Amino acid sequence: MFTKQTNYLYNIIKQNKNQSICSTVFPAFDYFYKEKNDKEVHDMVTGDASFIKKINRSLIISKIIEHGMISRADLAKITGLNKATISVQAAELLAEELIVETQAEHKNLGRRPIMLSINKQAGFALGIDLDKDNITFTLSDINGTPLDTQTIVMETSDYQLIVKLLREQITNYKEKCSHARYGLIGVVIGIHGIVNNDETIYFVPYHQWHHKDLKMDLENETGIKIFVENNANLCSFAEIVYKHYQSENLLSLSLYSGIGLGIMVNGKLLKGCDGYAGEIGHMIIVPDGLPCTCGNLGCWEQYASESSFIKKLSESHNQRDVSSEDIHHWLQAKDPITSKQMEEYIKLLTIGLNNIINLYNPEILVINSELLQLYPDALTEIKKHLSSTVGHYRKLLISDFGKEACILGACALAIKNFLDVSELSLEFDIAKRFAESLS
Numbered sequence: 278m279f280t281k282q283t284n285y286l287y288n289i290i291k292q293n294k295n296q297s298i299c300s301t302v303f304p305a306f307d308y309f310y311k312e313k314n315d316k317e318v319h320d321m322v323t324g325d326a327s328f329i330k331k332i333n334r335s336l337i338i339s340k341i342i343e344h345g346m347i348s349r350a351d352l353a354k355i356t357g358l359n360k361a362t363i364s365v366q367a368a369e370l371l372a373e374e375l376i377v378e379t380q381a382e383h384k385n386l387g388r389r390p391i392m393l394s395i396n397k398q399a400g401f402a403l404g405i406d407l408d409k410d411n412i413t414f415t416l417s418d419i420n421g422t423p424l425d426t427q428t429i430v431m432e433t434s435d436y437q438l439i440v441k442l443l444r445e446q447i448t449n450y451k452e453k454c455s456h457a458r459y460g461l462i463g464v465v466i467g468i469h470g471i472v473n474n475d476e477t478i479y480f481v482p483y484h485q486w487h488h489k490d491l492k493m494d495l496e497n498e499t500g501i502k503i504f505v506e507n508n509a510n511l512c513s514f515a516e517i518v519y520k521h522y523q524s525e526n527l528l529s530l531s532l533y534s535g536i537g538l539g540i541m542v543n544g545k546l547l548k549g550c551d552g553y554a555g556e557i558g559h560m561i562i563v564p565d566g567l568p569c570t571c572g573n574l575g576c577w578e579q580y581a582s583e584s585s586f587i588k589k590l591s592e593s594h595n596q597r598d599v600s601s602e603d604i605h606h607w608l609q610a611k612d613p614i615t616s617k618q619m620e621e622y623i624k625l626l627t628i629g630l631n632n633i634i635n636l637y638n639p640e641i642l643v644i645n646s647e648l649l650q651l652y653p654d655a656l657t658e659i660k661k662h663l664s665s666t667v668g669h670y671r672k673l674l675i676s677d678f679g680k681e682a683c684i685l686g687a688c689a690l691a692i693k694n695f696l697d698v699s700e701l702s703l704e705f706d707i708a709k710r711f712a713e714s715l716s
Contacts, residue, residue: 330366331697333358333366334366334369335696335697335698335699336356336358336698337356337358337363337366337367337370338370338375338376338395338696338698339696339699340355340356341376341393341394341395342395342420342696342698342702342703343702345394346379346381346392346393346394347392347394348381348390348391348393349364349367349391349393350390352367352393367393370393374396374399374458375395375396375399375696376393376394376396377393377394377395377396378391378392378393379391379392379394380392395419395420396419396458397418397419397422398418398419398457399419399457399458400419400454400457400459400460400461400462400695401416401417401418401424401450401454401457401460401462402416402417402418402419402421402464402465402687402688402689402695403415403416403417403447403450403461403463403464403465403687403688403691404416404417404464404465404467404683404684404685404686404691405443405464405465405466405467405684405687406467406508406683406684406687407439407443407466407467407468407469408469408508408533408534409469409483409484409535409584410430410431410534411428411429411431412428412429412442412446413426413427413428413429414426414428414429414446414450415681415684415685415687416450416453416454416688417688419462419692419695419696420703420704421519421685421688421692421701421703422704422705423681423684423685423688426684429442434483434484434485434486436484436486436489440491440494440495443466443491443495444495444498444499447461447464447495447499447501448499451499451500451501459695461501462502462691462695463501463502463503463504463691463692463695464495464499464501464502464503464504464691465503465504465506465511465686465687465688465690465691465694466491466504466505466506466687467506467507467508467511467683467684467686467687468481468491468505468506468508469481469483469508469535469537470482470483470484470507471507471552471553471556472505472506473553474548474551474552475552476492476504476505477489477490477491477492477505478490478491479552479553480571482535482569482570483534483535483570491503491505492504504691506690507537507539507552507555508537508683509529509530509537509539509555510539510546510548510555510686511539511682511683511684511686511687511690512529512531512537512539512645512676512678512682513527513528513529513539513540513541513546513643514546514686514689514690515529515678515682515683515685515686515689516529516643516676517541518686518689518701518703519678519685519704519705520677521702524541524640525541525542525543525544525640526541526542526543526637526638526639526640526641527541527640527641527642527643528540528633528639528641528642528643529541529643529645529676529682530557530630530633530642530643530644530645531645531646531682531683532581532582532626532644532645532649533582533584533645533646533680534582534583534584535558535578535582535584536557536577536578536581536629537555537556537558538555538556538557538633539555540554540555540637542637557577557629557633558576558577558582559571559573559576559577559578560576560577560629560632561573561574561575561576562575562576562577562580562625562628562629563575563579563580566579567579567580577625577628577629580622580625581622581625581626581628583646586618586622586648587599587604587648589618590604590614590615590618593618594614601647601648601651604648604651605651608651608652619652620658623655623659623662624662626659627659627662627663630642630659630662630663631662631663631665631668634663634668634669634670635665635668638669638670639670640670640671640672641670641671641672641674642670642672642673642674643674643675643676644659644673644674644675644676645675645676645678645682646675646676646679647679647680649675650675655675656673656675659673685705689703
């Protein structure tokens with residue numbers, strides 16, 4: 278019977294791509310179909326029952342995390358799996374200490390329902406944002422809640438010295454997490470540069486790193502599973518996982534030391550042939566313009582990154598170190614120098630935004646920028662320059678996450694990889710996090 282079902286399912290996939298019919302054979306099919314190619318689907322559905330069990334397990338874990346607390350009966354309704362399957366899977370997850378049982382508050386007569394929730398103390402994820410001048414480390418629980426963050430200023434671009442620093446910090450976090458059942462479940466490092474599909478580093482402009490295998494260098498010395506990803510891709514992943522945008526086509530533009538674009542198309546990261554897609558900051562907008570560390574002249578990030586804005590503002594005010602507090606004060610006071618520069622900055626920013634919109638026709642375009650968060654009229658001013666009758670988008674937003682987007686995406690990816698789920702939906706309280714940063 279199983280062979281007939283799986284062959285029937287595969288034939289439907291191959292001939293019709295009819296996802297709805299396939300879902301009638303296996304309720305969990307919707308869950309994994311969109312992330313698999315034909316070969317992967319064939320391997321899964323024509324293999325033994327352990328593949329289907331794995332799919333069901335991933336679906337159950339994903340739904341438990343999404344709902345926070347959920348009963349076995351409700352899990353069966355939501356997933357379409359029968360109660361026996363839910364019971365068996367729940368028993369295994371409880372034995373593995375990945376989930377816990379609690380009795381829900383129940384005001385009605387009768388027995389209180391037993392709820393399942395993720396065991397957030399089962400393990401911990403470490404996200405690392407390796408930027409131009411500093412490295413930020415954030416430790417989260419398995420529910421994606423940040424527990425500890427520290428930033429170390431870098432005074433060197435020497436690869437070996439930075440690897441040594443990373444190794445020491447990862448080892449320290451590994452020891453801190455050793456009390457948990459699964460300890461440190463994974464480390465994800467966000468790179469502000471070009472990362473190959475095999476997670477090796479092709480090029481980091483600001484550090485002038487070429488062809489570095491940071492993943493292997495750290496795994497060999499720490500014994501921890503390391504993942505390396507482009508920072509803009511992690512930012513887009515954070516938007517999907519923590520903001521729960523119901524979108525298959527989302528772009529996340531990061532404007533910090535450089536400019537990067539995380540591209541989600543049909544629910545998947547678009548990385549290109551080698552993994553280099555999204556290096557939008559090196560789109561030339563001024564012929565024979567300012568020199569860029571990539572070797573070209575007139576790259577967009579030389580005009581529209583936050584670092585370029587701050588550098589120019591510092592020169593205009595003849596002030597060496599310009600802080601976000603300074604910028605906020607000048608904008609509120611309507612300082613003519615700052616106001617004029619912001620006007621020019623937004624004009625240059627929207628040149629690139631117009632190009633992106635025309636290229637991708639995004640459903641949601643999220644701009645990740647702490648600078649624009651300081652300027653109340655930012656979105657209004659940006660939209661004034663997006664007046665083309667050709668370019669279309671549905672939503673344009675400024676992210677709430679700021680510089681935490683990369684680090685949150687890194688933690689979320691470590692959790693996703695550890696739990697081996699296709700979909701992940703986590704919670705993050707921006708207001709609470711901001712209050713904690715002020716205390």
